[in-house]
Amino acid sequence: MPRFIKRTSKKAGLAPGTLIHIGEKKVEAARITVIDYDKEQFQQKELETVEECFPFKEEPTVTWINIDGLHNIEIIEEIGKCFDIHPLILEDIVNTAHRPKLEDLDDYVFIVLKMLYYDKESGSVKSEQVSLILCQHCLISFQEREGDVFSLVRERIRKGKGHTRKGGVDYLAYALIDAVVDHYFIILETFGEQIEELEEALVTSPTPEILESIHHMKKEMIYLRKQVWPLREVVASLRRGEIALIRESTNIFLADVYDHTVHVIDTIESLRDVLSGMLDIYLSTVSNKMNEVMKVLTIMATIFIPLTFIAGVYGMNFKYMPELEWHWGYFGALSVMVGVGVLMVFYFKRKTWL
Numbered sequence: 001m002p003r004f005i006k007r008t009s010k011k012a013g014l015a016p017g018t019l020i021h022i023g024e025k026k027v028e029a030a031r032i033t034v035i036d037y038d039k040e041q042f043q044q045k046e047l048e049t050v051e052e053c054f055p056f057k058e059e060p061t062v063t064w065i066n067i068d069g070l071h072n073i074e075i076i077e078e079i080g081k082c083f084d085i086h087p088l089i090l091e092d093i094v095n096t097a098h099r100p101k102l103e104d105l106d107d108y109v110f111i112v113l114k115m116l117y118y119d120k121e122s123g124s125v126k127s128e129q130v131s132l133i134l135c136q137h138c139l140i141s142f143q144e145r146e147g148d149v150f151s152l153v154r155e156r157i158r159k160g161k162g163h164t165r166k167g168g169v170d171y172l173a174y175a176l177i178d179a180v181v182d183h184y185f186i187i188l189e190t191f192g193e194q195i196e197e198l199e200e201a202l203v204t205s206p207t208p209e210i211l212e213s214i215h216h217m218k219k220e221m222i223y224l225r226k227q228v229w230p231l232r233e234v235v236a237s238l239r240r241g242e243i244a245l246i247r248e249s250t251n252i253f254l255a256d257v258y259d260h261t262v263h264v265i266d267t268i269e270s271l272r273d274v275l276s277g278m279l280d281i282y283l284s285t286v287s288n289k290m291n292e293v294m295k296v297l298t299i300m301a302t303i304f305i306p307l308t309f310i311a312g313v314y315g316m317n318f319k320y321m322p323e324l325e326w327h328w329g330y331f332g333a334l335s336v337m338v339g340v341g342v343l344m345v346f347y348f349k350r351k352t353w354l
Contacts, residue, residue, distance in 0.1 A: 020073075022095040024144070030069030031146060036061050037157055039165055044158070050078045056138060057082060062169050063138045064157075068146045070094050070129075079140065083108070085133060093142050096129040100230040102237050109134040109245055111173070111234060113180050114227040115149060118187050123194075125187060125220055127227055130180065134173050134245055141176065149183040150176060170250045177235065178257050184228060184264045188271070191217065195274055202278055206285045214279050221272045228268065232261050299354065303344050307337045 032047040038061040047053055056063040067075060073094065080090045089110050092098055103110040111132040119126050130148070133140040153175045156164045164175055195217060201210055238246055239254035246254070314323065314333055323329045348354045 020091075020094065022097050024096075030067060030072040030075050032075070033066045033068075035064040035066075035154065035157060037165055038062060042158060042160070042165070044154075050075045053079075054082045057135075060137060062172060064172060065138065065140045066143065067141070068143050070096065070142060070144055076142070083133065083135060083138070083140065089133075093131045096144060098129065100227070100234050102234045104237075104243050106244070107135070109173075109243060111177075111238075113177065113231065113234075115143075115180050116184060116187055116224070116227060118190050123216065125223055125227075127223075130176075132173060132176065134169060136245065137169055139169050139172050139176075149179045153179050167250070168247065170246045171253065174238075174250055174253045174257065177238075178253070178260070181231070181257055181260045181264065184224075185260075185267075187224070188264065188267050191220065191271060195271060195278075199274075199278060202282060202285070206282050211279075211282055214275055214282065218272065218275045218279070221268055221275065225265070225268050225272070228261070228264055232258070232265060235261050295353075299348060303341050306340050306344070310337050310340070 032050060032053060033044070034047060034053055034056060035042075035044045036056060036059065037043070041061070053065050056065065065079075067079070070076070070093065076090055076094055079085065080087065084107065086105065089103070089105070092110070092112065098112050100114055101112045109132075111134065113130045113132070115128045115130045117126045117128070118124075128144045128148075131142040133142075153164070153172075156162050156175075163171065167174075194213075198210060198213055198217070201207075235254060235258045237243070239251050239258055241248065241251060310333060314321075314329075323333075326332070345354070
């Protein structure tokens, strides 16, 4: 439940724009890195103080400022003052309980994404909020911790591969969003393989452990859908052509990301349907097994009803029962009981009840 609803009670009663970090503190110290580039040159360095990134605001080159660690409110405030970011936007940056969203404020665009990871130990999806501030020549990204899915983007910038060094800051924003969306496919492939294994185990031997795994998978699919679904509208808004900072040449790339996002959502829905079907199969299999058990018990009880009747009749303690004095009475009663049992079994087989 904490993954779905994060506690925001410590913000209650505070003035709008008050910076309070909502979420888990995932790093001890904040880390600031800068990548500055154009077609001809590239530089990447880690900064000691937040003031060192201020000169890049006026540079004509494309600058990517990345901040790892949202708990350091002082750094967020200094960045906000330098780049004229509205206090309410800064408040949203440090609050990691937001859904993916986009806000166009003319001078800059604010984007919230969810970067997802698969935790092998718990078998569940972990989420990290990534906030992007898209300015004229600068893109500022805010992450909860070090380590992300942007390593290939950094490599393309460093080596000058593809269109990244030739594109502007809007293309850089596209590249980051695309990296986040592409990583969703890796998570879905992992869950797809696990679901296939569950299907095989379900057919051979449905157990309570399999039922527990199915419920766990369904919960993960619900969580994935909650994190991914709003991103569809975010990318759709970016490619509409209504944002001045997004050039027309970038729209075709954003259309590709939109298609990938729709594909991810469709895959999540498909996996949810498969899991629902598996749950129905499990319940049907368990019900069929129970019916088979009840069928066997019912047949056994039916066979023993006349045998019990015969034994009950000859178990009565009346003095004048003719068969009581008969020398072969006991063996005769047993023979009748065996014959009745055999005839009933034969009858049940003929009716295909056995």
